Amino acid sequence: MTVYFTSDTHFGHGGARGRFRRPFDSTAEMDAAMEANWNATVGPGDEVWHLGDFALHMRPDAMAELLGRLNGTKHLIAGNNDGPATLALPGWASVQHYAELTLDGVDLVMCHYAFRSWNGMHRKALNLHGHSHGQLKPQPRQIDVGVDVWNFRPVTLAELTVPRQRRKKAPEGETPP
Numbered sequence: 001m002t003v004y005f006t007s008d009t010h011f012g013h014g015g016a017r018g019r020f021r022r023p024f025d026s027t028a029e030m031d032a033a034m035e036a037n038w039n040a041t042v043g044p045g046d047e048v049w050h051l052g053d054f055a056l057h058m059r060p061d062a063m064a065e066l067l068g069r070l071n072g073t074k075h076l077i078a079g080n081n082d083g084p085a086t087l088a089l090p091g092w093a094s095v096q097h098y099a100e101l102t103l104d105g106v107d108l109v110m111c112h113y114a115f116r117s118w119n120g121m122h123r124k125a126l127n128l129h130g131h132s133h134g135q136l137k138p139q140p141r142q143i144d145v146g147v148d149v150w151n152f153r154p155v156t157l158a159e160l161t162v163p164r165q166r167r168k169k170a171p172e173g174e175t176p177p
């Protein structure tokens with residue numbers, strides 16, 4: 001089992017394309033690409049921590065169907081755009097506003113929002129967050145796991161901890177993987 005992290009998918013949210021400069025011609029294309037990227041990355045036996053803002057402007061039954069099509073056991077850390085219908089979806093293994101997890105010997109503090117300080121930060125704990133869509137300059141050991149930063153797909157802790165100067169982005173003009 002592999003553990004993945006993601007945030008700010010904003011499935012169904014047409015405004016996300018313009019506001020966050022997403023390279024899709026339509027909301028349907030954006031949603032389809034993110035679903036395909038998710039399922040090409042995450043296997044059925046894997047685990048995904050979604051750090052908020054799963055979907056907007058979708059009917060609860062459509063959200064439930066989408067969540068059911070996404071691979072893996074899915075946990076939600078609630079974001080500011082996750083309303084009662086999103087929080088109540090039957091496809092979440094857990095729903096909370098904050099979580100701490102130790103993975104591969106690394107302490108993780110997860111919330112939708114970036115923190116200025118967090119539990120264990122002086123003992124090398126990482127703060128994983130979303131909400132900022134790659135717009136915040138991070139503090140050391142603070143990582144935005146949002147899809148706008150990570151080619152519209154969930155990522156592993158190993159990917160998140162590669163030094164920034166070595167990270168590769170999709171070549172200009174190519175569709176993100």
